[in-house]
Amino acid sequence: MPNDIPSSRRDTILARLSLGEPVHAGALAKEFGVSEDAIRRDLRGLAAEGLCRRVYGGALPVVEGARPMAERVGEDVHRKRALADAAVRVIEPSSLVFMDNGSSNLALVETLPSYLNLTIATSSVTIAAALQHRDDIDLLVVGGMIDRMVGGAVDGTAIEAIARLNIDLCVLGACAVSAEGGVSAYDPADASFKRALNAHSRSTIVLATNEKLGQHAPHRVLGVDALTQIVVEHDADADLVRDLTKAGATIARADPQDPRGQR
Known part of the structure; x- marks a missing residue:
């Protein structure tokens, strides 16, 4: 205790x-x-109070702005569902799609139509759990030490596993997205994992809610011009979107949805 x-x-x-x-x-x-x-018992106790983040061999400070995956699931569901509906349009049938950790990505897997006949790879515990009963999807879970803040495995074991994959589409999780800072993450291991994902993917997209646009996190993953597409909300700030476009990003806007999830 x-x-x-x-x-x-x-x-x-x-x-x-x-x-x-x-x-x-x-x-x-x-x-x-x-x-x-x-x-280790001390560190587990401090982590339970939200005072540090446990990693293999010790602990890291909790970065301001970072929130555990478990806290983000269930927030702004209708907004994330709108992003998911827009992202489905770029997924090719019978492809290998890697779903990175993220609550918007969870919304996407919950809306995937059965006719796509996909293979989904993920290191996210929550995303894997959401897909385990889908008979129409072949599920590949990438293992490693689970980082509870991130919501999945992002360590060296996970990076080695994705190096053996030919990923058609990576749906990359993003802590922050800006024209100057690119896609960035709060955790250095998570950022390294995301860079490896992009390197082994034929195309990469990001689903970005409004609060992530124009923001910066400490660890840069890649520039926005390296992405195939950024899916933003229907009411995303026009100036921020213009800046992203000038920086080389391809933008897709989601359709509006009401709070009941209806367009």
Whole structure:
């Protein structure tokens, strides 16, 4: 439990995280003369309070603006459904599609028509769960250590797995999209995974809700001109869309939907 962490140890860990520094279980165990298991319990407790993000071997600071996948699922469903409806138009039948982690991408898999006869690959736990009962879709789950903030595996094991795939279309998750910053992510491992996905995909699209446009996250994935298409909401800011277009992006606008999901 978080309250079981000795105050001096807790204060030291939190002080380093507040400076943006990662912490390592092995180093902390030596520093405090305790087992690595004890430190891992400390970090799990702090992560449960939202004070850090657990990674293999230690923990990272929680980046401002980053929110766990589990918190984003179920928000603005009708807006994400509109993006999904627009994205379906570019999916070719009988293709291999990689669905990256993201709540908008979850909305897309929930709307895929059966006639497309797709193979879907994903490292997202939530997306895999949504597809496991679809008899019309062949599901390939990419494994690795699950990052709960991201919502799936983005480690070296996952990158090795996608290097063996010939992906027809990647639906890339994006934390932020801007003309200057390109597609960017809050987590460095997630950004590396996304870059690898794009490198092994014939085409790549992004579904971007309004709050992601014009924003920047710390880790650049790729420029907007490297994308096949960015799907934006019907009422996306005209100036931001113009800037994206000038930067080389191809834009598709979703059709409007009412809150009940009806056009």
